[in-house]
C-alpha cells in the first residue's frame with residue numbers, strides 16, 4: 001500500500017483535513033467536526049488549546065488567544081501567546097499538528113507528509129512560511145497548491161466532459177477567482193486573480209461599524225478594543241443568519257457602561273453595506289476571464305468556495321452578471337481540503353487519473369537600464385498565468401566598460417515601472433570579466449510547482465555563475481529546529497530548551513515596535529478617522545516611553561495593541 005499523504009486546507013478562519021480513504025477523498029473530522037476553527041490559545045492552566053476550545057475563549061481571554069494567523073504568514077512577526085512569543089509559522093504549526101493527529105487517529109498510523117493549500121495570491125514569503133509551518137508540525141510539505149485549483153480538482157477530477165469553470169472563493173480573509181478548464185480529468189488553471197485582504201471578516205467589520213454608528217451618540221468617542229472585539233463576535237453569527245433570514249435582531253446587555261445595544265437590520269440594508277466589497281470582487285472576476293480569453297458565455301459552471309460565498313447577494317450578482325446559476329455541488333467549506341487530498345493521492349501514486357496543471361498568478365521581472373539609457377525599467381521574465389513549473393531566461397548586457405559587478409533585482413509584477421512592482425529580492429554577481437560594455441549575462445528565473453522562485457545569473461563568456469549573493473530582502477528564514485523546540489516545549493512534548501537570550505528578546509521587541517511604527521505612520525498618512533488616529537498616536541507615545549524606560553513587557557503590550565489596531569484599520 002502506498003503511503004498516505006494528507007491534504008490540508010489551512011484557512012484563515014477554519015481549517016480542514018482530508019485524505020484518500022478507500023479510494024476516494026474523504027474529510028477527516030477533527031474534534032468531531034468537519035472543519036476546525038484556525039484559533040490557537042493557552043487555557044487558564046497554561047495548556048495549549050487549538051480549534052473550537054480556543055475560539056470559545058477568544059472574547060474572554062484575547063491575550064491568550066490568536067486568530068486569523070494566516071493573515072500574518074510571511075511576516076517577520078512575534079505573536080505573544082501565554083507569556084511567550086511565537087512566529088506566525090509556529091502558531092500555524094499548532095493548527096497543523098492538531099489536523100495531523102486527527103488524521104493519524106483516523107488512519108491508525110503516523111502521517112509524515114501533506115499537501116497544503118494557499119490562496120493563489122500568496123507571495124513567495126507566504127508560501128515559504130506555510131511550508132515551514134508544516135515542517136515545524138513534523139510533516140514534509142510535498143506540495144503547496146492554490147486553493148481554487150484544489151477546488152477545481154475536487155470538482156473536475158472525476159468528470160469526463162470538457163468544461164470551463166469559474167471558481168469564486170471568498171473566505172474569511174481572502175478572495176480568489178480562477179478560470180479553470182477541465183478536460184477528461186485534466187484540470188488546468190487558465191487565469192487567477194484576487195485580493196489577499198478581502199473576505200467575510202470585512203463584512204463583519206462593516207456590520208460592526210454600522211451598529212456602532214447607530215449606537216454612539218453625537219461626538220461620543222469609539223469604545224475600547226475589548227468592546228469592539230465583543231461587537232465583532234456578536235455580528236459574525238448575525239451575518240451568517242442573514243444568509244438564511246430576511247432580518248436579524250441584535251441585543252447585548254450593558255454593551256457600553258449601563259447602556260444596552262439593541263438594533264434590528266434587514267438583509268437588504270446589510271446588502272447595501274457590503275455591495276461595494278462584492279463589486280470589488282467582480283473587477284477580479286472580469287480580469288481573470290479576460291486573462292483567460294473567455295467571455296461569460298464560455299463559462300459552463302460557477303463554483304462557490306469559502307464560507308462567505310454563501311452570501312445570497314453573491315449568488316444573485318453572479319447569476320445576474322454571468323447568466324449562470326452558481327452551483328454548490330460540493331460543500332464550499334470542504335471542497336478545498338478534498339481537492340488537496342486528491343492532489344496528495346496523485347503525489348502518493350494512489351490515482352492514475354487527474355493531472356494538475358497550475359499557473360502562476362503573478363509575473364516576475366528583472367530591472368534593467370531603460371532603452372534610452374536613462375532610468376530603470378522592468379523586463380518580465382515570467383509572465384503571469386504561465387503554467388508551472390516555469391523556467392525562463394534572457395540575456396542582458398553590462399552597461400559600462402570593465403564592469404565588475406551587476407546587481408540583479410527580482411520583482412513580482414510585470415509593469416515596466418519598478419514602482420508598480422514589488423521588489424522581492426536582489427543579489428550581486430561580481431568578479432565579471434574586465435571587458436568592454438556589452439558583456440552578456442544570462443538571468444534565469446525558475447518558478448517551481450510550489451510557486452517558489454529561484455533566480456540565477458551567469459556570465460555567458462565564461463559559462464560560470466560568479467559569486468552570487470542573495471539578499472533575502474524582507475524575507476525571514478525561520479529557524480526550524482528552534483521553532484520545533486519552542487512549540488514542543490509548550491505542548492509538553494519535550495523538556496523546554498534554554499530560555500531565549502533576554503538581549504535577543506529585547507532586540508526582537510524593538511524591531512517589532514519599529515516595524516509597527518512604520519506601518520502606523522504609513523496608515524496615518526492615508527487620513528483615517530480622528531478617533532482611530534488618536535488611538536494610534538496614544539499607543540505610539542506609550543511605546544516610546546516604554547522603550548526609553550527599557551520596559552520590555554510594556555513594549556510587548558503596546559506592540560500587541562498597535563498590531564490589533566492596524567489589523568482592523570489597514571486596508
Ligand code: AMP
Nearest residue numbers: 013014171172200201240243306307308
Ligand atoms: P472560510 O475562510 O472559508 O472558513 O470562511 C469563513 C468566512 O465565511 C467567515 O467570514 C464566516 O463568517 C463566513 N461564513 C460562514 N458561513 C456563512 C454563511 N452561512 N453566510 C455568510 N457568511 C458565512
